Every structure is written in C-alpha cells, then in structure tokens.
Amino acid sequence: MRQYILRRLLIAVPSLLGISLVLFTVLALAPGDPFAELVTNPNVPPEVAASLRAKFGLDDPVYVRYLRWLSAMAQGDWGFSFVSRMNVDMLILQRLPTTLYVIGSAQILALLIAIPVGVFAATRPYSIFDQIANTLAFIGFSLPTFFTGLLFILIFSITLDWLPFVYSSDIKATGIRWLFEHIRQAIMPVMVLGLFQAASMTRFVRSAMLDVIRLDYVTTARAKGLGQSRVIVKHAMRNAMIPVVTLVALQMPAVFGGAIVTEQIFRIPGIGSLLISSILSNDTPVVMAVTFVFACLVVLFNLIADVLYGWLDPRISFR
Numbered sequence: 001m002r003q004y005i006l007r008r009l010l011i012a013v014p015s016l017l018g019i020s021l022v023l024f025t026v027l028a029l030a031p032g033d034p035f036a037e038l039v040t041n042p043n044v045p046p047e048v049a050a051s052l053r054a055k056f057g058l059d060d061p062v063y064v065r066y067l068r069w070l071s072a073m074a075q076g077d078w079g080f081s082f083v084s085r086m087n088v089d090m091l092i093l094q095r096l097p098t099t100l101y102v103i104g105s106a107q108i109l110a111l112l113i114a115i116p117v118g119v120f121a122a123t124r125p126y127s128i129f130d131q132i133a134n135t136l137a138f139i140g141f142s143l144p145t146f147f148t149g150l151l152f153i154l155i156f157s158i159t160l161d162w163l164p165f166v167y168s169s170d171i172k173a174t175g176i177r178w179l180f181e182h183i184r185q186a187i188m189p190v191m192v193l194g195l196f197q198a199a200s201m202t203r204f205v206r207s208a209m210l211d212v213i214r215l216d217y218v219t220t221a222r223a224k225g226l227g228q229s230r231v232i233v234k235h236a237m238r239n240a241m242i243p244v245v246t247l248v249a250l251q252m253p254a255v256f257g258g259a260i261v262t263e264q265i266f267r268i269p270g271i272g273s274l275l276i277s278s279i280l281s282n283d284t285p286v287v288m289a290v291t292f293v294f295a296c297l298v299v300l301f302n303l304i305a306d307v308l309y310g311w312l313d314p315r316i317s318f319r
Contacts, residue, residue: 008306012299017070019295020288024069027284028062069288079285083278088289092271096293098169099270102189103259107248109194110201115244117198118205119237123228125210133202140199145192145258149265152188163188167268189266193258197251204247208240249305252298 057065072079078088121130157165164185171181212218213236221231260272267273271290278286 005303005307008303012303016292016295016299020070020073020292021066023288023291023295024066025062027288028065078289081278081283081286083281083283084286088285091274091286092289092293095269095271095274098167098268099259099263099272102186102262102268102270103193103255105186105190106193106197106259107255109190110197111248113194113198114201114205115237115241118202119209119232119240121202122206122209122213123232130206133206137199137202140195140202143196144261145196146261146265148196149188149192149262152192153265156188165266167266169269189262189268192262192265193255196258197255200251201244201247204244205240208243209236212236212240245305245308249302252301253294256294256297 057068060068069079076089078092080086081088081091084091117133121127121133124130153165156163165188167185167189171178209232213232218231218236221235222228226235256272259270260275262268263270263272264276271293275287275290277283278290
C-alpha cells in the first residue's frame with residue numbers, strides 16, 4: 001500500500017502543477033489592480049505605487065511571475081498579502097482550522113444520517129419510511145444552503161433566541177464553557193451543510209444497497225441461515241459503501257463551495273470568507289493560495305477514497 005500511495009502522490013504532482021498554472025494565468029489576466037487605490041490617491045506619489053509594483057513583480061510577464069511563484073512555493077514562501085500586510089501562509093493557517101472543523105463536522109453528520117436512513121430504506125423499498133425518506137431527501141438537496149442558512153437564523157436565532165447567528169473566534173470563556181460556546185455557535189452552520197450533503201448521500205446509499213442486496217452472494221448468505229441484520233451489515237453494506245465513498249470524494253469541491261456561502265451567512269472566520277474578501281480587494285496572492293489549498297484538499301480526499309476502496313472490498317488490490 002505504501003508504494004501505491006507514493007505512486008498516487010507522484011501522479012498528483014503534475015495535476016497540481018496544471019491546476020496552479022491555470023489558476024495563476026486566470027488571476028493574472030483578470031481585470032483589477034491591488035494597488036489601484038494607491039494610484040488614485042492624490043496623497044501617494046506615483047513613484048511609490050510604481051516602486052511597489054516593481055517590488056512585487058506585477059509588471060513582469062505572466063510566465064515569469066508564475067515561475068517565481070512556483071519557486072517560492074517550493075521553498076515554503078506563499079507570498080505576501082497586499083491587504084492584510086502579513087504572510088499568506090500565516091493568514092491561511094489562522095483560518096483553515098475553523099473551516100476544516102465546520103466541514104468535517106458537517107460531513108460526519110451527513111454520514112451519520114445518510115447511511116442508516118439509506119440502508120433502512122433500501123431494506124424496505126416503497127414502504128412508508130422509504131417514501132418519507134425520499135421526499136425529505138428531495139427537499140433537502142433542492143434547497144440551497146443560503147436559503148436554509150437564513151431560515152435557521154430566522155427560526156433558531158431571531159424567533160427562539162437559542163443559538164447565535166454570528167460565529168465568534170474570540171470567546172472569552174474558558175474550560176468547559178469555552179467548549180460549549182464553540183459547539184453552540186457551530187450547530188447551525190454544521191446543520192446547514194450536513195443536512196444538504198445528507199440529502200444527496202441518502203439517495204446514493206439507498207440505490208447502492210438496492211443493487212447489492214439483490215446479488216447472488218447476499219442470497220447465498222440468507223440461504224445459509226444468517227440473520228437479516230448480519231447479512232445487511234457484514235455482507236451487503238460494506239460493498240454498497242464503495243459508490244458512497246466515491247460520491248463523498250467527488251463532492252468535496254461542492255462542499256467547499258457550500259462552505260464559502262455558509263461562512264458568509266454566519267460570518268465564520270474561515271478561508272471561505274477570506275477568499276471572498278480577497279477577491280473583492282484584488283488580493284491575488286491570497287486568492288491564489290486559497291484556491292490552491294482547495295485543490296490540494298480535493299486531491300487528498302480522492303486519494304483517501306482510493307485507499308478506502310481496498311479496505312471495503314478485498315477484491316480490490318493496490319498495484
């Protein structure tokens with residue numbers, strides 16, 4: 001397995017290089033100037049703005065700037081934020097844990113809902129439970145996250161006054177109270193993302209289970225006298241999870257996209273809100289770094305999915 005993982009990491013390198021080249025070229029050719037305010041400010045001499053552009057190499061050709069950025073990235077230098085006046089890597093490391101906390105909790109919630117509901121609905125197709133689960137699933141992935149986020153704020157924050165609708169990273173409490181406040185303010189964004197993902201996953205789990213429980217080896221297991229629960233959990237569900245793992249890996253870009261919207265709604269200080277503010281202020285080093293981090297995370301999750309295939313299905317070998 002080590003050789004397989006190493007080989008996949010080596011294959012991922014050209015993919016990430018191609019992604020970085022496309023991202024850098026698009027951002028370099030996009031309209032906007034991070035020093036536009038200095039140019040239009042009468043209190044700033046024109047030579048100051050020109051010297052800053054020369055310092056950061058903004059007047060160089062695109063390929064020269066890309067090679068310079070790539071060389072700096074290889075040495076651990078992610079650039080300098082024009083707006084925040086700090087290194088980009090430090091800026092991202094301040095925001096990334098919050099985003100991973102929200103996204104990771106939402107994915108766990110989605111799996112905890114989708115797997116049991118989908119499996120139970122597949123074992124009782126066209127029953128009342130199956131029809132209710134399908135109806136709720138259709139409603140769940142038909143509603144966008146910005147709508148459900150505003151709806152949750154209206155119900156749980158404004159009407160009931162149970163949960164805060166603004167995420168704060170600077171909680172003054174300590175100990176158990178600090179942990180409780182962090183969990184409390186994360187409930188709504190995690191629910192918004194988790195329920196949206198659970199809706200689509202439930203349909204996939206149900207469909208995969210329906211395909212597996214009709215196979216010959218499941219029928220043979222029943223014929224041997226094994227109980228229904230043991231047949232479903234030990235024999236059917238494990239192979240049915242393979243397409244679900246693929247779905248989770250392929251949906252990671254959509255999850256990060258939904259996280260960007262959710263972070264804006266709940267004012268979460270994550271890299272999603274950092275990306276939006278950097279785009280609005282033409283802070284291209286931060287935009288480039290954040291989008292590249294997203295690409296790396298997507299490649300990482302796809303690698304994890306490939307490794308899980310072999311654990312779920314022993315017939316799959318790592319070669």
